[in-house]
Amino acid sequence: MKSGHGESVIEHITRQWQHERPDLDLGDFLLAIYLRRLGQLIENEYDRMCQARFGMSARDMRVLLALRRGGPPHALRPTDLFESLLVTSGAVTKQVDRLERRRLVKRLPDPDHGGGFRVQLTPRGLEMVDAAVDLLAKSSPIKPATSQVDKREREAAARFCLKLISLLESAKEPAAAAATTRKRARRAPRVRP
Numbered sequence: 001m002k003s004g005h006g007e008s009v010i011e012h013i014t015r016q017w018q019h020e021r022p023d024l025d026l027g028d029f030l031l032a033i034y035l036r037r038l039g040q041l042i043e044n045e046y047d048r049m050c051q052a053r054f055g056m057s058a059r060d061m062r063v064l065l066a067l068r069r070g071g072p073p074h075a076l077r078p079t080d081l082f083e084s085l086l087v088t089s090g091a092v093t094k095q096v097d098r099l100e101r102r103r104l105v106k107r108l109p110d111p112d113h114g115g116g117f118r119v120q121l122t123p124r125g126l127e128m129v130d131a132a133v134d135l136l137a138k139s140s141p142i143k144p145a146t147s148q149v150d151k152r153e154r155e156a157a158a159r160f161c162l163k164l165i166s167l168l169e170s171a172k173e174p175a176a177a178a179a180t181t182r183k184r185a186r187r188a189p190r191v192r193p
Helices: 009-020 027-054 058-069 078-085 089-101 123-139 151-187
Strands: 105-109 117-121
Touching: 009 027, 027 058, 027 123, 058 078, 058 089, 058 105, 058 117, 058 123, 078 089, 078 117, 089 105, 117 123
Parallel strands: none
Antiparallel strands: 105 117
């Protein structure tokens, strides 16, 4: 998308910020904007592809992909799903309901958790998700762009993204552990001397 000045909207935003705040190193701030925009572009195209080819949202397809990548028996607890997909438990419940109505998944009792259940791909779901993986491998939503970038640049970009994700996630772990400790301390019964 062009801003009307022969540059992309993101280039225009970059130029504006550099003009308005030349006193700051905006590298990380701008990189976050670029990554967010890249994520939006990919998500929009991936969702269009999933809707056109499979009649479902990209979010629902990600549930099938999560079940498939774990290998046989292609079953996970809802908790495993929402943690790996970074969504709420309520979102996973709605997604599983939709996929179950289409007979792509089924709920099975979880022998390890009394009263709990696992979500498992049905043969029909396995067939659909394998077709999706084949399609993504051959014509990924980013293929038009990555086909114009050499292999070394793609590999370097993948390494950079994986490293950045790892560093950001590991930085959050101590904060999450401290928050859990504070919550437990607030809930602990007070002992009177």
